[in-house]
Each structure stands twice: as C-alpha cells, then as structure tokens.
Amino acid sequence: xxxxxxxxxxxxxxxxxxxxxxxxxxxxxxxxxxxxxxxxxxxxxxxxxxxxxxxxxxxxxxxxxxxxxxxxxxxxxxxxxxxxxxxxxxxxxxxxxxxxxxxxxxxxxxxxxxxxxxxxxxxxxxxxxxxxxxxxxxxxxxxxxxxxxxxxxxxxxxxxxxxxxxxxxxxxxxxxxxxxxxxxxxxxxxxxxxxxxxxxxxxxxxxxxxxxxx
Numbered sequence: 127x128x129x130x131x132x133x134x135x136x137x138x139x140x141x142x143x144x145x146x147x148x149x150x151x152x153x154x155x156x157x158x159x160x161x162x163x164x165x166x167x168x169x170x171x172x173x174x175x176x177x178x179x180x181x182x183x184x185x186x187x188x189x190x191x192x193x194x195x196x197x198x199x200x201x202x203x204x205x206x207x208x209x210x211x212x213x214x215x216x217x218x219x220x221x222x223x224x225x226x227x228x229x230x231x232x233x234x235x236x237x238x239x240x241x242x243x244x245x246x247x248x249x250x251x252x253x254x255x256x257x258x259x260x261x262x263x264x265x266x267x268x269x270x271x272x273x274x275x276x277x278x279x280x281x282x283x284x285x286x287x288x289x290x291x292x293x294x295x296x297x298x299x300x301x302x303x304x305x306x307x308x309x310x311x312x313x314x315x316x317x318x319x320x321x322x323x324x325x326x327x328x329x330x331x332x333x334x335x336x337x338x339x340x
Contacts (some may be wrong), residue, residue, distance in 0.1 A: 138208045146210060151202040154214045157193035161222025168226075168233035172325060177295065184292045190222035191282055216256040224252030230291050232325060235304040238315030239245040244324050251327030252281045260329075276337040279329040285323055294319075 155209050167183035170176075197215060230247040236245065262277065290302075299305040305317040329335060 136196075137259055150197045151210060151214055152220050153193050153197040153200055157190045157197065158214075158221050160190035160193060161218065161226045164190070164222070164226040165229045168229045171233050180230075180233065180295050180300075183226075183233075184288060184295070186286045187222070187226065188335070190218075190226070191285055194219060194282055195224070212260060216260060219256055219281050220249075220253055221235045224249045227284045227287050227291075230288060231320065234291050234294060235302070236320045237316050238308075238317065240311060240314050240316035241320045244316075244320045246321040248284075248323040248327040251330045252284070255281055255330040264269035275339055278332040278335050279326070279337055281330060284326055287326055290319070290322065 164183045164186045167179045171179035171183070187191065191284065194215075228249050231245055233243070236242075290305075294300055294305040297305070304319060306319050309316045309318060
C-alpha cells in the first residue's frame with residue numbers, strides 16, 4: 127500500500143507591477159505626470175517670479191484631462207484592464223485635479239490662513255469623492271457594468287477653476303492685486319476667489335447631485 131505524497135508547494139511569485147501594466151495604465155500615468163508637472167511649474171514660479179512658469183502649469187492641465195479621458199477609452203477599445211487600473215486612475219486624478227488646482231491657487235496669491243483652510247478642504251473633498259466612487263461604482267452600474275451617473279461632480283471639473291486662474295493671470299490680477307480683492311476677518315486674511323474652491327469641493331461630495339456619465 128502506497129501513500130500519496132503531498133505535493134510540494136510552488137514558491138509564491140512576486141507581484142510584477144510592470145508586467146501587469148497595459149497601454150491604458152501608461153496613459154493614466156501620463157495624467158499623473160502632467161498633474162505633478164503643474165505643481166512643480168507653480169513652485170518654480172514662486173521661486174523665480176517668472177510668469178511663464180504659470181503658463182507652463184496651465185498648459186499641462188488640459189493635457190492631464192485628455193489623458194484622463196483617453197485611458198478608459200483605450201481600455202475598452204483593447205478589452206484589456208490591469209489589476210492596478212482603477213487605483214492608478216484615482217491616484218492620478220488626486221494629483222492632477224485635486225492637488226494641482228490647489229497649488230495653482232496658492233501660487234497666484236491665495237495664501238492667507240483662511241485661503242489655505244479652504245484649499246485643504248477642496249483637496250479633502252476630491253479625495254473623498256474618488257474614494258466614494260470606487261466603493262459605490264458597482265452599486266451604480268447597470269447590468270452591462272457601465273455606470274450611468276456620478277454622485278457629485280467629477281473631480282476633473284476642477285479644470286474650470288484653473289481656467290479662472292488663467293484668465294486672472296492673463297489680466298495681471300494675481301499676487302497682491304488678485305482678482306476680487308481681499309477680505310480681512312479679524313487677524314485672518316481670505317481672498318473671495320477661494321470661495322470657488324469651497325463651492326467646487328462641496329459639489330464633489332454632494333449626495334443629491336447626479337451627473338450623467340458620458
């Protein structure tokens with residue numbers, strides 16, 4: 127009588143990040159690179175005072191939006207998704223449409239204590255909005271797996287804020303002469319322009335706003 131020998135366990139293979147990447151993931155990384163480039167260009171403007179760095183930052187934002195639009199289309203076109211795809215997309219969006227617009231606002235002059243508080247609120251809303259979408263997208267999807275609408279405004283709508291900042295830069299209304307002036311609340315300073323960020327952040331985390339997904 128022979129007894130069956132237990133099979134030797136195969137050594138666990140390490141997760142190969144690069145091998146799991148598909149074309150759509152590289153496009154998503156392009157989105158993140160454009161957002162990070164925007165932040166670095168805004169920092170360069172603060173360091174040098176050369177306004178052309180702000181225009182470099184503004185120019186990178188539409189590029190980030192194009193990359194964000196294309197990655198999902200490419201994944202569906204090629205019928206290929208990677209395990210990292212959804213997380214990569216959210217992380218890239220936080221950089222490009224959360225941190226980058228906040229960094230631009232700070233660079234053009236929204237640096238008061240209340241300004242910074244509002245900008246941090248805006249970034250927190252963007253992070254929360256993306257996390258909620260990742261958790262609820264399965265519930266919102268139809269039988270084909272397609273999500274028909276967003277709860278709250280999508281985070282790329284923050285590009286509208288960047289367009290306002292670009293217009294203010296073009297008019298020379300940044301820095302000490304920032305568009306819409308300055309409010310003093312006791313010892314604290316706030317620029318009314320930052321309220322657009324408060325409104326945008328609140329719209330992103332809204333439960334009642336439903337935006338059809340194109």
